Amino acid sequence: MNSLTTKKLKKSLVSTEFFVLVLIVLLAVFIEMQSGLFFTNNNLVDLLRSMIVPSIFALCAYLGFISTGPDVSFPLIAALSSYIATQFVVITGFQGSIAIVFLVAIAVGLVLGSINGFIIAKYNFPSLIVTLGTSTIFSGILLGAFEASRMELPATMADFGRQSLLAVTNAKAGIGSSLPMTFLIFVGLYIIVYFVLNHTMAGRGVFAVGGDETSAERAGFNVKLIRFGVFTVSGAIAAIAGVCYTVESLYYLPTEFAGEEMIVIAAVILGGTRLMGGVGTLKGTILGTLLITIVTNSLILVGIPVYWQKFFIGAIIIIGTAISVIQSHNLFKSKKSKDSKGLQNSEVVINETAQKQ
Amino acid sequence: MSENILSVKGVHKSFGGVHALKGVDLTIKKGEVHCLAGENGCGKSTIIKVISGVHKPDSGEVELNGKKYTSITPSEAIEAGVQIIYQDFSVFPNLTVMENLAINKALASKKKFINKKEFRRIAEEAVNKINFKVDLDALVEDLPVADKQLIAISRALLADAKLIIMDEPTTTLTKTEVKRLFEIIEDLKEQGVTILFVSHKLDEVYEICDSITIFRNGENVLSCQVSEMDDEKFAYYMTGRKFDSQNIKQNAKAGDSILEVKNLSAPGFDNVNFNLRKGEVLGISGQLGSGRTELSLALFGLLKPYEGSIVVDGKEVNITSPAKAQELGIALVPEDRLTEGLFLSQSIKRNINVTKLDELSSKLGVMNITALTDESKGWVKNIGVKTKDHEYPVQTLSGGNQQKVVLARWLATNPNVLILNAPTVGVDIGAKHDIHTLLRNLANEGRGIIVVSDDVKELVDVCDRVMVMQQGKIINEIASGDLNADMLSQYI
Missing domain, CATH: 3.40.50.300 (P-loop containing nucleotide triphosphate hydrolases)
Known part of the structure; x- marks a missing residue:
């Protein structure tokens, strides 16, 4: 048992999640030392608040990667479905529960996601190309057909946005921050996704399909159905993120969404999710998102201008990816030497060095 | 039941x-x-x-x-x-x-x-x-x-x-x-x-x-x-064919020395001496890690010897890189053709031509397509690669035919000394026989051939003599008359 725990400890020490955690701590300590403002109640609440929508988007990117490949359509699914939900409230003058607004958005999200899922699963097209295409189409529908533009939110939605779960005021600076109700949605979604992925056959099927499609098919998984399901559900999650974002900002702005995908994907990859599928954890996804959020949110505390944030995000993405590449390289090497075993080892090493020369 | x-x-x-x-x-x-x-x-x-x-x-x-x-x-x-x-x-x-x-x-x-x-x-x-x-x-x-x-x-x-x-x-x-x-x-x-x-x-x-x-x-x-x-x-x-493995050695006759190795030492082997003559097929055998692979790498400039000398055609040479080895007329067919030798998704033609590009291109680097096509067609025919067209990707071929493509590529450089590392691993019986026959023919044309292998039957079938290595040293040399499977198995 003892050796098992040390083994587990060792494993977690070399995991990507661990590196991200170290980066987060270093960054936090750095900002705190420079400004004394990082570990203040309002900054921490602000961070949590800013994490909500990116974290939900991160679920979409994460599900795409572990099952199939990159998905870049979630911001536009969010934009289109939250627009339709908002319009539904505006046009019908709906006064009831906010849950219904979410349900409308989810329904739209399911339909849009299922379009991705259908094309990807049925025709086996690369998910990047398909979602790039659909996302452009959704954008066209939103801005062209619906002529969506900036909209004040109807009362039902704005009220929900103003409700807070937790409000704090920084005594020293006199700045207040509040945590919106959408935080609960974010937590709830992660719990549900965690449970489904880890404790149901369907969830394990997602990993199985991402790990080896042929093996999954031979084992009896319905590969196409699983892929279709993942993208459909991802559409619904994106819709939820869209409504969360809209109610948090208290108005609807159609152009706010596009472009979000790259930063979210960067966060997910940073958290250790593998581009080629089958590998990645929700823990890593959250940590990756947190790191990116700290960079975009808190660097300003040390007086680093906004445009430098982009520089830092870019640098972190490259460093983070480098770490995972180096790790998978090490893994490959150790695998190779394990495969060839014993004496053959020396031959493999010599072959490798010989090729480098 | x-x-x-x-x-x-x-x-x-x-x-x-x-x-x-x-x-x-x-x-x-x-x-x-x-x-x-x-x-x-x-x-x-x-x-x-x-x-x-x-x-x-x-x-x-x-x-x-x-x-x-x-x-x-x-x-x-x-x-x-x-x-x-x-x-x-x-x-x-x-x-x-x-x-x-x-x-x-x-x-x-x-x-x-x-x-x-x-x-x-x-x-x-x-x-x-x-x-x-x-x-x-x-x-x-x-x-x-x-x-x-x-x-x-x-x-x-x-x-x-x-x-x-x-x-x-x-x-x-x-x-x-x-x-x-x-x-x-x-x-x-x-x-x-x-x-x-x-x-x-x-x-x-x-x-x-x-x-x-x-x-x-x-x-x-x-x-x-x-x-x-x-x-x-x-x-x-x-x-569906009858093979006579005795026959392929019939015309063997060894000529002058083409490659001589004196007191050669490098990481993996120690104080190796041998002499390869024109028209001869020399086997080098031994278990994994015996130094046989390292020796072949050293002869091709992929491993630097720290002692000893290599004499090619009577002149002492320093083989510092594969390019230098090719210049001296030495070619190495690597062990793992899938990762080291072939571009699987590329055509047979391109795979064969890759060693000839410099020679068949103009000074500015523009390829002479006709010459390249003729070259590749010639090889496909000569060594009997079974394919409909040399434009097909190499991965459409069977293992034996892939191996023939690797061979063709190196033969295209017209080497005097051809070193092959495990030439027929994963190759089925018919193609194996074809490759062995081809090697003997190449030797008969006056080339020196070294076959590094641990396949006893292969060594007996194709080689004139076999050197057995163990822990980096040559422990035995079995000459033609004594070469048989039982004898060789004792040492490997």
Whole structure:
């Protein structure tokens, strides 16, 4: 048992999640030392608040990667479905529960996601190309057909946005921050996704399909159905993120969404999710998102201008990816030497060095 | 109850215009280890897919455990106890050993939720069946190939397998791993499991199988007990050709020295001396790690010697790089053609031409397409690469023909000394003979050839003399007169 725990400890020490955690701590300590403002109640609440929508988007990117490949359509699914939900409230003058607004958005999200899922699963097209295409189409529908533009939110939605779960005021600076109700949605979604992925056959099927499609098919998984399901559900999650974002900002702005995908994907990859599928954890996804959020949110505390944030995000993405590449390289090497075993080892090493020369 | 677990009768199967199975029969007795052999494309994989229900036969019938099916579905096959160990093992690299073992069973029982305890119990039950020691929480991608195979086998046993089909199970295993696999097969046999062992390696067939069926071109040409089998018969039925391995050495005559190695030492070998003459095929043998690979690398400038000298055509030379080696007329055909030698997705033509690009291009680097095409066509014809067109990607070729492409590429540089590392690993019998004949012909043209190999039969068939290495030193040299398989086996 003892050796098992040390083994587990060792494993977690070399995991990507661990590196991200170290980066987060270093960054936090750095900002705190420079400004004394990082570990203040309002900054921490602000961070949590800013994490909500990116974290939900991160679920979409994460599900795409572990099952199939990159998905870049979630911001536009969010934009289109939250627009339709908002319009539904505006046009019908709906006064009831906010849950219904979410349900409308989810329904739209399911339909849009299922379009991705259908094309990807049925025709086996690369998910990047398909979602790039659909996302452009959704954008066209939103801005062209619906002529969506900036909209004040109807009362039902704005009220929900103003409700807070937790409000704090920084005594020293006199700045207040509040945590919106959408935080609960974010937590709830992660719990549900965690449970489904880890404790149901369907969830394990997602990993199985991402790990080896042929093996999954031979084992009896319905590969196409699983892929279709993942993208459909991802559409619904994106819709939820869209409504969360809209109610948090208290108005609807159609152009706010596009472009979000790259930063979210960067966060997910940073958290250790593998581009080629089958590998990645929700823990890593959250940590990756947190790191990116700290960079975009808190660097300003040390007086680093906004445009430098982009520089830092870019640098972190490259460093983070480098770490995972180096790790998978090490893994490959150790695998190779394990495969060839014993004496053959020396031959493999010599072959490798010989090729480098 | 019949005593046959499987009996396939008159199965036909066509794909488009290709008649893959032309009315084959295959009968396997309960509890035996039955070998299915044949060259690439003989219909081995097709019949496996018919038995497992992946392909529907055009006509004929499959009888499993006394029950007749005109066409069997995959789930019927599994129910009847048919399990296949695929060459890629069909495992999930990203999941743990435990999940890999338990997931199929959980799927089959239509479970919706995961019960970790149950999974662990199933996984333990599975590995215990073959006494397989493995960390159940390890990720499968971190395991050696042999362990992946054992996972596939234990998983098959979980599904209550009565007939396990192993598709070329030893291809990626080391000798020790093969031994372990054979122990497990013996053990399964005792438990009453029938094995269909698909292989084209004769020594394995002798060792493990009770009876054998050989396919050729979609027909079964022989079914008999392994005890009635011999090398010549095996080769004949596999290929439909008679081989006379004695003959290929007939015109051998050695000329002047072409490559001389004096007191050569490098990491991996020590104080090696030998002399290679024109028209000679010299074998270098020894176990893995004996220094044989390192020696070949040093001769090609891939490994720097720290002592000794190399004399080519009477002149002492310093081979510092592969480019230098090529300049001196030395070519090396590497051991692992898939990763070191070939661009699989590129055409045969491009693969052959890659060593000739400089020579057949203008000074500005523009390729002379006509010359390149002629060059490649010539080689394809000369060394008998079996393909419809040299524009086809190399991956469409069988192992033996891929090896011929690698050979052609190096022969195109017109080398005086050709070093080949394990030239016929994974190559089937017919192509092996072709390559051996080709090597002898090349030697007869006045080249010096070095064959690095641990295949005893190959060394005896093709070499004039064989040097045996052990721990970096040459421990013996066996000259032509004394060269025979028994003699050589003592040293390897």
